[in-house]
Amino acid sequence: MTLPIGRVAQLALYFAALNGCHPGDDTRSGTRGELGRIEFSYQRSCFFGCSLAQPLLAGTREQIAVSAPGDAQGVSVESSDPGVASFALQRKCHCERSDSTDHLEIREDADCPGVWRKQCDNLVLVQAGAAGEAELELRDAQHAAIDRVEVIVREARDARLAATLPDKLGPDVGTRFALDAGKSLDLALTLYDAGGLELLAPEGVDWHVDDANIATLSGFLTGDRSDVHAGLSVTVHAIAPGDTQVHIVVPGLESSADVQVTN
Secondary structure, three states: OOOOHHHHHHHHHHHHHOOOOOOOEEEEOOOEEEOOEEEEOOOOOOOOOEEEEEEEEOOOOOEEEEEOOOOOOOOOEOOOOOOEEEEEEEEEEEEEOOOOEEEEEOOOOOOOOOOOOOEEEEEEEEEOOOOOEEEEEEOOOOOOOOEEEEEEOOOEEEEEEEEOOOOOOOOEOOOOEEOOOOOOOEEEEEOOOOOOOOEEEOOOOEEOOOOOOEEEEEEEOOEOOEEEEEEEEEEEEEEEEEEEEEEEEEEEEEEEEEEEEEE
C-alpha cells in the first residue's frame, strides 16, 4: 500500500504523541517543530522517514515531508541561511478513495470525480550547501509562522566501506575486495561527521574507478562507467583480471578501496 507523503508524516506525528514526545523532541522517523505544530521528516534517505537531528552531507539534496497544517494551500518556506541550506516547496495533489489504495494524480486546481476525495501534500525540497545550521520556517498564506525546525549540514570526517559479494551472506567491511571476472558486488559507503554522527546523503557522492578495463561502476539509473555521481552505494562490475582502485570524494573527505579481479 502506498500512502501520500502527508499521510505518512501525520501517522508519524500520531505515534510520536503516543510515545510521549513533546515539541522539539526527535522520534525515529521525524522531528517535532519548535512550535510543536508540525512533524518534519527526511524522506529520500529513509523508507519510513528520518529525524532532522541526523545531519546532511554538504552538497546533497533531500526532501522533507510535513504534517498538517504544513500541507495547507498557500504555505511558503524560508531559510535563515541559504548558504547552509536552501529550500523550495513542491505541492502535489491526487484523488483517493476510502475503499481503495489507488490514487489518481491531478493538477492542483482540478476536482476529483464521484466518490474520489482530493488530497494535497506539500514537500520541502532541500539543497544542502556549506557546513552549518539553518532554520527552516514554514509560513501560512498570511505570512504568519506555522512552525520552524533546524536543518544541520556537515562535511564528512570519516568513512566506512562495506561490500556485499555474490557468494557471501552478509557484507564485508574493509578497503580491499576480491571478485571474479564477470561478477558484481554492491559497495556501500557510510559517512560520519567530526562528532561521529552518520550523515544522510541520498546523492552528492563522487565515485571513480582507476581502470575501467578491469572494473566499472553503476548507480541507481546510471549505466556502467568509470565515474558515477550517486548516493551512498554503487555496484562494481568486474570486467577482466587485474587490480584497480575505487575512489570516493565528498566534501571534507576522500577515501578509496582496492579491487582485485580474478579469473
